[in-house]
Each structure stands twice: as structure tokens, then as C-alpha cells.
Amino acid sequence: MSNAPQLKDPSLFKKDVAYINGEWIKAQSGKTFEVHDPATGSLIGTCPEMSRADTTAAIAAATAAFPTFRTTTPRQRARWLHKWYTLMMDHASDLAALITWENGKPTADAAGEVAYAASFFEWFAEEAPRGDGDTISATVAGNRIFTIKEPVGVCGLITPWNFPAAMITRKIGPAIAAGCTLVAKSPGETPFTGLALAELAHRAGIPKGVVNVVTAMQNTVEVGETLTSSPEVRKVSFTGSTGVGKLLMKQSADTLKKLSFELGGNAPFIVFDDADMDVAVNGAVASKFRSSGQTCICANRIYVQKGVYEEFAKRFAEKVKSFKMEQMGANFFEPTVITGMNMQMQLASEETFGPVAGLFPFETEKEVVDMANTADVGLAGYFFSKDLQRVYRVAEALEVGMVGVNTGLISDPAAPGMVKALIKLHKESFLSCQVVELMLSSEAPM
Numbered sequence: 439m440s441n442a443p444q445l446k447d448p449s450l451f452k453k454d455v456a457y458i459n460g461e462w463i464k465a466q467s468g469k470t471f472e473v474h475d476p477a478t479g480s481l482i483g484t485c486p487e488m489s490r491a492d493t494t495a496a497i498a499a500a501t502a503a504f505p506t507f508r509t510t511t512p513r514q515r516a517r518w519l520h521k522w523y524t525l526m527m528d529h530a531s532d533l534a535a536l537i538t539w540e541n542g543k544p545t546a547d548a549a550g551e552v553a554y555a556a557s558f559f560e561w562f563a564e565e566a567p568r569g570d571g572d573t574i575s576a577t578v579a580g581n582r583i584f585t586i587k588e589p590v591g592v593c594g595l596i597t598p599w600n601f602p603a604a605m606i607t608r609k610i611g612p613a614i615a616a617g618c619t620l621v622a623k624s625p626g627e628t629p630f631t632g633l634a635l636a637e638l639a640h641r642a643g644i645p646k647g648v649v650n651v652v653t654a655m656q657n658t659v660e661v662g663e664t665l666t667s668s669p670e671v672r673k674v675s676f677t678g679s680t681g682v683g684k685l686l687m688k689q690s691a692d693t694l695k696k697l698s699f700e701l702g703g704n705a706p707f708i709v710f711d712d713a714d715m716d717v718a719v720n721g722a723v724a725s726k727f728r729s730s731g732q733t734c735i736c737a738n739r740i741y742v743q744k745g746v747y748e749e750f751a752k753r754f755a756e757k758v759k760s761f762k763m764e765q766m767g768a769n770f771f772e773p774t775v776i777t778g779m780n781m782q783m784q785l786a787s788e789e790t791f792g793p794v795a796g797l798f799p800f801e802t803e804k805e806v807v808d809m810a811n812t813a814d815v816g817l818a819g820y821f822f823s824k825d826l827q828r829v830y831r832v833a834e835a836l837e838v839g840m841v842g843v844n845t846g847l848i849s850d851p852a853a854p855g856m857v858k859a860l861i862k863l864h865k866e867s868f869l870s871c872q873v874v875e876l877m878l879s880s881e882a883p884m
């Protein structure tokens with residue numbers, strides 16, 4: 439059975455070619471890899487199996503384009519990003535169809551992803567002209583210190599399959615805004631969406647060599663090594679698993695690259711006795727089951743205070759039972775709610791990354807904050823309460839980068855908090871880190 443969509447613009451579906459130096463090219467070796475529809479297992483198409491040689495060519499193109507691109511005005515870069523945003527929205531239904539086809543997420547989630555992905559271009563188009571430095575009083579009378587922000591240079595971008603469009607645009611948006619050129623590796627499981635975005639970059643008139651998209655499956659490690667070891671690549675930005683993040687960080691040590699990592703999560707989701715139950719149940723459904731539980735910020739441990747535990751469990755399970763599966767089969771897992779969880783169970787410490795919700799009972803605020811903070815990652819957290827004092831207290835006590843209070847949806851291109859921790863860090867460190875600075879070098883004195 440095939441789910442092949444009828445695209446309104448079939449030229450967005452790029453098979454056997456990737457995008458280097460403004461051209462659609464095959465792998466130098468001629469090798470390709472297969473991409474399968476995760477719903478049916480049927481073949482979608484083949485993509486170039488790019489290697490060290492192809493990645494080096496892409497880096498060379500980005501390096502050659504950088505001296506000119508960095509001198510373009512921020513206003514011009516804003517226009518390019520805005521044009522790319524508009525093209526994404528004009529082709530939203532085709533992009534969503536590609537996402538569902540290769541990623542398997544429900545059509546509504548895919549449409550939401552396209553709008554979310556495009557919003558990074560819109561947001562960073564607006565930020566591009568605002569990369570100003572500071573004027574600082576000096577310790578010597580009469581002197582002033584001026585700082586300027588410079589584009590880092592060529593950026594290597596590696597992103598995962600769970601958001602084939604949004605994870606790439608989240609990285610490309612700030613890179614272009616800052617004046618950087620880039621080589622993006624589209625995820626092997628879901629390469630076609632990234633390639634469709636490259637086609638739209640081309641149509642938006644972004645100069646050749648600025649945006650390069652390579653693809654690989656078997657050669658992923660080789661491509662990663664090439665990006666992390668190249669002296670021309672000044673920054674690597676990676677979204678994916680914690681294990682691969684650690685590896686890329688080690689590989690980048692020899693060339694002392696700037697790094698931005700967005701890694702795995704294990705979000706606590708807390709419902710206090712005084713929460714609005716409708717809001718809490720809807721928030722849990724939105725946070726846990728967005729993209730079938732396959733987002734890094736999905737609720738992973740749902741803690742419910744004893745006084746409302748039974749009611750919450752009943753109402754939450756009823757909602758989940760009402761979900762309609764578009765198809766069933768070997769590749770699908772039924773949305774599941776498990777009650778009576780405890781902290782010794784695997785789900786308490788591992789990222790589930792699927793449609794399984796575990797409910798843990800708790801009694802006191804201190805107890806639940808302690809349990810919430812046991813995770814060795816601190817990406818996102820949520821809690822539900824109507825007590826204003828508790829809202830501030832618990833929001834500060836949770837050792838995570840982003841806190842959703844009385845909401846299960848916290849994704850927003852404007853939020854600085856999409857900076858992720860490999861290990862626990864204090865919230866202040868996250869919040870001081872602005873995404874718009876993602877691709878800018880440290881401020882340098884004039």
C-alpha cells in the first residue's frame with residue numbers, strides 16, 4: 439500500500455539529488471539510499487549517499503560564498519528570509535504532505551509543523567536588522583568601548599527526523615539573519631522535506647553557496663566527521679540525541695568550534711490539587727501526544743497530586759481513548775496511559791519518545807519538585823496550578839530551560855529557551871542565551 443501524495447507542485451519532490459552551490463547534484467560516487475514511508479514501509483524514493491568528498495565540496499561552496507554574503511545588508515537578508523517564509527506558506531500543503539509521507543506524523547501535526555517551521559524564517563527576518571553591539575563605559579576616563587557582532591562563518595547543521603522542516607529552519611533562520619553560510623545535513627529518514635526547502639531557498643533568490651543541503655544514511659558518521667573536523671566550518675549546531683551530541687562535541691574539540699546543541703528531554707509535567715482540571719487534561723494531551731509523543735519537549739513523567747489523581751487519570755484516559763487512528767498496523771502503537779508509576783520504573787529516567795503516558799502520584803510540592811529534578815537532562819517542564827505564589831516558586835525551582843505554566847504548548851520562535859542542557863544547568867544560564875545570537879561570534883572590540 440502506498441501513501442504517495444499528489445503534490446500540487448511535483449518539482450518540490452527531489453529524488454537522487456542534493457543541493458550544493460546552487461545546483462542539484464548527485465553523490466560523486468553515484469550511490470543512493472532508500473527512504474521508506476514509516477506508515478506502510480513502501481519505498482518513497484532514493485537520495486544521494488553523500489560522503490566526505492561531497493561534504494567537502496559543500497563546505498568549499500559555503501566558504502567561497504561567505505566573504506560576499508557577510509557584506510550583504512541585514513535588511514537584504516531579512517528580505518530573502520521573508521521571501522523564503524512566503525514561499526513556504528504558499529506551498530504549505532505540499533510541504534505538509536511530504537512531512538507526513540516520510541515522517542508518518544498525522545496530517546494536522548504536519549500542517550502545524552510547516553507553519554511552525556516557516557515562523558522561524560519570519561521571526562529571524564525581523565531579527566536580522568537588530569544584531570547590534572553595545573556601547574560600554576570604559577575604566578579609563580574619556581574612553582568608550584564599542585562592540586560589534588560578526589557572523590561566525592560557515593555553519594554545519596545536523597537535524598533529526600522528528601521535525602523534518604522545523605529543526606532545519608530553526609537553524610538556518612538565525613544563520614542567514616547573521617550573515618553566515620551553511621551546510622545542512624538533512625536527516626536520513628526524512629531527507630525530502632529539507633530538499634524541498636532548499637528548492638524554495640533557490641526560488642527565493644538566496645545566492646549560490648549560501649545554503650547547501652547534503653544527504654546521507656550509511657555515510658552519516660563520515661559526513662559528521664567532515665563537518666566537525668573541517669577548519670572552515672566555524673560552528674556546528676546539532677539537534678538530536680544526547681549520545682550523538684556528546685560524540686559531536688568530542689569531534690569538534692580539535693578545531694575548537696562554537697557549538698549549539700539541542701538534545702534529548704525528559705520533561706516533568708505536574709498537576710497540583712488546585713489546578714483547573716480541564717486546562718490540565720488538555721495541556722497533558724497537547725504536550726504528551728503532539729507528534730505522537732515524538733518531540734523533545736513532550737511530557738515524559740506526569741506527576742499528579744493525590745487529591746486529584748483519580749479524577750485526572752479518568753478524564754485524561756477518556757480523552758486518549760477518543761483518539762482516532764488514521765490506520766492501524768504493525769508500525770503503529772496505540773496511545774497508552776499507565777497509572778501507578780514509580781520512580782524505579784524505566785519511564786521515570788528515560789526519554790519515552792512515543793505515545794505512552796505514565797502517571798505518578800505525589801503528595802507534597804517539595805516531594806514533586808525533588809522528583810522532577812532527578813532527571814539528568816533539563817530541557818522543559820510543565821505544571822498546573824492556580825496559586826500565584828506557587829507558580830513563581832515552582833517555576834524557579836524546576837531545573838529546566840523552559841517552563842510551561844498552565845499550558846502544554848511552549849514552542850515559539852520568540853522563546854530564547856530552546857537552548858538545551860546535556861546536564862543539569864541553572865535556569866539563568868539558559869535564559870541568558872538568546873537564540874538570535876546562535877550564529878553570531880562573540881562580540882569583538884572595534
Ligand SMILES: NC(=O)c1ccc[n+]([C@@H]2O[C@H](COP(=O)([O-])OP(=O)(O)OC[C@H]3O[C@@H](n4cnc5c(N)ncnc54)[C@H](O)[C@@H]3O)[C@@H](O)[C@H]2O)c1
Pocket residue numbers: 596597598599600601605623624625626658659660661662663677678679680682683685699700701702703733734735789791817856858
Ligand atoms: N532538544 C531539541 O530541540 C530536540 C529536537 C528534536 C529532537 N531532539 C532529540 O533528538 C532525538 C531523536 O532524534 P534522532 O533519534 O534522530 O537523533 P540522532 O541523534 O540519532 O540523530 C539526529 C541527527 O544526527 C545525525 N547523526 C546521527 N549520528 C551521527 C554522527 N555520528 N555524526 C553526525 N550526525 C549524526 C542523524 O542522521 C540525524 O540527522 C531525541 O532524543 C529528541 O529528544 C531534541
Ligand SMILES: O=CCCC(=O)O
Pocket residue numbers: 600601732733734735849
Ligand atoms: O523535538 C523537539 C522540538 C520541539 C519543538 O520545537 O516544539
